[in-house]
Amino acid sequence: MEFRDLRAQYERLKPRMDGRLQKVLNEGKFIFGPEVGEFEARLAAYAGVQHCVSCANGTDALQLVMMAWGIGSGDAVFTADFTFFASAGTVSILGATPVLVDVDPRTFNLCPDALEAAILKVLREGKLTPRAVIPVDLFGLPADYPRIEAIAEKYGLKVLEDGAQGFGGKIGAKRVCSFGNAATTSFFPAKPLGCYGDGGAIFTNDAALDVHLRSLRAQGRSPEDKYDNRLIGMNSRLDTLQAAVLLTKLEAFEEFELDAVNQIARRYTGLLGDSVVTPYIPEGYLSSWAQYTILLRDQGQRDGLKRHLAGQGIPSMVYYPRGLHQQTAYAGFGLTDADFPVTSDLARRVLSLPMHPYLTEKDTQKVASAVSDFT
Numbered sequence: 269m270e271f272r273d274l275r276a277q278y279e280r281l282k283p284r285m286d287g288r289l290q291k292v293l294n295e296g297k298f299i300f301g302p303e304v305g306e307f308e309a310r311l312a313a314y315a316g317v318q319h320c321v322s323c324a325n326g327t328d329a330l331q332l333v334m335m336a337w338g339i340g341s342g343d344a345v346f347t348a349d350f351t352f353f354a355s356a357g358t359v360s361i362l363g364a365t366p367v368l369v370d371v372d373p374r375t376f377n378l379c380p381d382a383l384e385a386a387i388l389k390v391l392r393e394g395k396l397t398p399r400a401v402i403p404v405d406l407f408g409l410p411a412d413y414p415r416i417e418a419i420a421e422k423y424g425l426k427v428l429e430d431g432a433q434g435f436g437g438k439i440g441a442k443r444v445c446s447f448g449n450a451a452t453t454s455f456f457p458a459k460p461l462g463c464y465g466d467g468g469a470i471f472t473n474d475a476a477l478d479v480h481l482r483s484l485r486a487q488g489r490s491p492e493d494k495y496d497n498r499l500i501g502m503n504s505r506l507d508t509l510q511a512a513v514l515l516t517k518l519e520a521f522e523e524f525e526l527d528a529v530n531q532i533a534r535r536y537t538g539l540l541g542d543s544v545v546t547p548y549i550p551e552g553y554l555s556s557w558a559q560y561t562i563l564l565r566d567q568g569q570r571d572g573l574k575r576h577l578a579g580q581g582i583p584s585m586v587y588y589p590r591g592l593h594q595q596t597a598y599a600g601f602g603l604t605d606a607d608f609p610v611t612s613d614l615a616r617r618v619l620s621l622p623m624h625p626y627l628t629e630k631d632t633q634k635v636a637s638a639v640s641d642f643t
């Protein structure tokens with residue numbers, strides 16, 4: 269059994285996939301070939317926004333948006349403590365200060381109350397200027413945008429949605445990557461929509477930001493004259509081959525993959541019953557199930573279950589064994605577990621089970637029985 273089975277996916281999509289890749293090889297336009305623009309247009313339409321700018325990965329996507337917003341030294345950018353490092357690391361790279369915020373114990377996403385408290389604390393201290401908030405759609409579940417956007421507006425902050433794990437999710441009819449002033453995603457192979465290498469994209473309804481980002485991803489070149497570099501930019505492009513992969517995978521994602529993972533999640537939750545804490549999906553929310561993550565009683569039970577599953581050939585992962593406040597790179601912030609009680613607790617109790625659109629009913633049952641037997 270695979271934790272995320274990319275081989276089964278390739279076998280299913282092979283005829284379409286190979287045809288598209290062959291076309292790119294025949295045409296030889298490996299950088300900014302026609303598939304890149306076609307994919308950007310499809311992505312924008314799927315997310316329900318006006319502009320999509322592809323780039324080299326989800327980390328660059330976050331960094332490019334903050335560069336365009338002029339975020340740097342002296343600025344505070346708020347993000348979740350329980351997330352992948354890039355949500356905060358990109359803030360630090362630009363010389364700004366990531367302000368970590370504890371998460372909600374049920375959704376594992378940025379807690380709006382803790383966000384407002386953190387903003388007020390920064391304002392009270394008067395050393396940093398609050399500029400933006402980066403909510404993360406952890407494990408595929410959209411963050412609480414209705415409340416976060418209201419708080420951001422109250423304090424004049426921009427909202428940058430980190431949708432690296434959330435692509436395909438929804439709140440009501442509104443899709444992930446359409447929230448905030450801009451949104452980003454990642455096409456790392458294991459994400460809900462992944463390619464065969466690295467890739468990323470930025471989404472926005474802001475036409476001026478779209479132009480700015482297209483320049484910043486290409487060495488800051490001018491839209492009119494490509495040998496006039498007006499800004500200091502990056503080199504961050506989505507390869508044509510990856511765009512071809514993604515065009516094929518986006519079709520499958522829309523046709524059946526997103527439904528399949530939701531069906532598997534419902535099956536897991538039904539089978540697991542009360543043996544463990546199963547994922548909480550608020551009313552009106554749809555997850556794209558980047559992870560199906562359960563909560564065990566304590567670290568001992570979690571680590572024991574992980575070994576028990578491994579003994580039966582079932583892979584499982586701990587996302588994440590530590591919060592950002594526990595990262596060595598941020599030791600200088602002097603933050604303690606007492607400042608982040610929810611993240612610190614989750615890091616000891618979470619376990620992610622195999623989850624992907626090609627997981628069979630039999631394997632889902634095998635995983636659920638192995639978990640129930642142990643707990």
Ligand SMILES: *Cc1c(COP(=O)(O)O)cnc(C)c1O
Nearest residue numbers: 325326327352354355432454456
């Ligand atoms: C994967 C991920 C990123 C970074 O994406 P890359 O494409 O690997 O650079 C950023 N934020 C979150 C929450 C992620 O899960």
